[in-house]
Amino acid sequence: MSNFIEKLRISSVNQGVSTGQFYIGSSGAILPSHSPVDGALIASVYLADDNGYETVVRKANEAFLEWRTWPAPKRGDVVRQIGEKLREFKEPLGKLVSYEMGKSLQEGLGEVQEMIDICDFAVGLSRQLYGLTMHSERPGHRMYEQWHPLGITGIISAFNFPVAVWSWNAMLSWVCGNACIWKPSEKTPLCAIACQNLISDVLLQNNVPEGVSCILIGDKYIGEKMSNDVRIPLISATGSTRMGKAVASAVASRLGKSLLELGGNNAIIVSKDADIDIAVIASVFGAVGTAGQRCTSSRRLIVQEDIYDIFKDKLVNAYQQLRIGDPMNEENHVGPLIDTDAVKNYLAAIESCKKEGGNFIIEGAVLEGIEYKSGCYVKPCIAEVFAHYAIVHHETFAPILYLMKYKSIEEAIAIQNSVPQGLSSSVMTLNLREAELFLSVAGSDCGIANVNIGTSGAEIGGAFGGEKETGGGRESGSDAWKNYMRRQTNTINWSGTLPLAQGITFNI
Ligand code: NAD
16 A cells, blocks of 8 residues: 555655745644545644744745746746656556545546646646737727736645646646645645655756745645735635635635635436436446545436436446445445545435435445445435425535436426536437527526536536536636736837827826
8 A cells, every 4th residue: 555655755654844845834733644445544744833834925925926937838848847747656646546535546547637637738828828919099009918927826625636626726827927825625635745745856857946836734724824815816715615605705805816616516417318328327427436525426317207217227227236445446436435524414414305305216324344444435325306405405525316307408407507506517418409408598507517428527628617606716728727817908109199098188
């Protein structure tokens, strides 16, 4: 087990202080990191204290003042080399993600692949930070806009994507010319330390100013300090809606910028014109992948009544084949939840669903036995429900799937849109009219709307994020880079006179 940890050059005790390129802080307080896979203590890390916090913000700010003057393609070349380093260490880092977070090895490797992909994207972007030119209404004048970096980007991330979410933000933010301070989830600190270790060589070799990449290990206390800190113009926060509301109001009260990627409650509509086999695979992967701990996990299946029974039988059959166990064993489909608090939330949601009248066609349970000794393994379950149940409107971060019927596509879309969250959605249909209605202005209200693909597993090339209680942020591809920059409009007068805008005259 320790082989991949050694390859990542992280020793198993007391990760701390500075390596020259980043700073962890050292208050003497120690945070243990336990694996949900087998309950083992993987490492203990120092928590950042107030002094460590101040040092990081000062160093990041100093680094920014130099880094912003580097040509963007040169910054892009550093990111290219980071991508190469991640290719080299994809396997051990993917294993650490799997071991510390509990997702399957394939998903751990996939997460590192996402990091590599965003590096590639950011390298190209470093030559494409385009602004527009406009025609001035005044003769002998030229107008254009340009984009400048903001300063420090504060990145607060969730446990379920312990490395990719940081890279979505950091790689773009760096080519834009910012310094980044990362506060990873307190549940997956070692993944963050491993990332910093991997890239620190690249940063040193390229003489990147110390402080361009920083981490602060800590709990919500550090997140709150960052949110309230006027020296951090942008906070990009990924996590629960509860956290997002706290961050949004703190950042707004100082008129900073926030980029929020919060909870989802994603639905798949299965039409009577669906390819049922594709719909079943997409539904099962969406519901049980990462043990239901993706923001894009499929939590609700809205199935047309004519095919409801056939679909239900196939779904139950697929669930009966699922193998639950050590996620690093490729034979298993479902790994553990992150911790025993998550198990409690799973059990509470099942209880609430039953109280409201939910009919469990696949029962949930906490698994026991030597293989499940961490106490974090649960059985993916399916409940038949009505769309108005309160629990169905709530994101439970666990593999609980709610199954419901509909008659018309309009009704299905209304059910899909009836929850407070608005991240990902999909329709399974071969009927062009249904697909187009779902994508039209009268269709899905989510940031992501797919046809004949499930709700989870987005590519980095598109802008990623959602509406309503998901927070409205967009990260990763398309023009998400604009979040990390400030727009400046420039007007240059090369005429020999001073004509004023709107035809105003001012004679002296
Ligand atoms: P969480 O909200 O408990 O914690 C997320 C991060 O926020 C952690 O680093 C935590 O320390 C920090 N934090 C908590 N309270 C804070 C506060 N008041 N101020 C500042 N920082 C604070 O979430 P989690 O349990 O780690 O992750 C699961 C949640 O994240 C789910 O709701 C999931 O849908 C969401 N998520 C969303 C996306 C997305 O892109 N939309 C991606 C991944 C996860």
